[in-house]
Amino acid sequence: MSKRKEIKFRRDYRELIGQQDGVVYRIYTDPMLDDNCTPACTVSAYDTKKQGRTISTAGYRTFHLADAKELCQQIAAGEIDLEALRVQFAAEDQRKEQEAIRTATEQAKAFRDKLEAVGISYSTLLELEAMRGNLGNIGHNILIGWERGEEAPTC
Numbered sequence: 001m002s003k004r005k006e007i008k009f010r011r012d013y014r015e016l017i018g019q020q021d022g023v024v025y026r027i028y029t030d031p032m033l034d035d036n037c038t039p040a041c042t043v044s045a046y047d048t049k050k051q052g053r054t055i056s057t058a059g060y061r062t063f064h065l066a067d068a069k070e071l072c073q074q075i076a077a078g079e080i081d082l083e084a085l086r087v088q089f090a091a092e093d094q095r096k097e098q099e100a101i102r103t104a105t106e107q108a109k110a111f112r113d114k115l116e117a118v119g120i121s122y123s124t125l126l127e128l129e130a131m132r133g134n135l136g137n138i139g140h141n142i143l144i145g146w147e148r149g150e151e152a153p154t155c
Helices: 065-077 082-117 122-133 136-147
Strands: 009-012 015-020 023-029 041-047
Touching: 015 065, 023 065, 041 065, 082 122
Parallel strands: none
Antiparallel strands: 009 015, 015 023, 023 041
């Protein structure tokens, strides 16, 4: 392995910023995680020369500060396959999206079952919601009173 040139970072509030060979490295520190010894840093590298060295670990990986600095050094030295990392991140995004769709489908199915149990279709529910929205506060309060068994207000 060739000798690596160390990236010099400067602190800017909760982030460290360094630059080397046309790439700006930022290490962000999450204050919610920083106090309890868990990995609290994410790394982003922005390639100002447009040579494909731009990447961000936000939402995918967190690191301890020393590990985040090492990742920046590895990116600068070309020791990391950024394309493989991007493929991993894309696969994680796809898995998260599929999980979100599966969860939403289960919730929609359960809601539809509740509607069918009381004999209402979803389109009927939407029409009822629109009508309820047009009631205004007074009409809303009258309906709540009727649900409690109160008499209708007199004029």
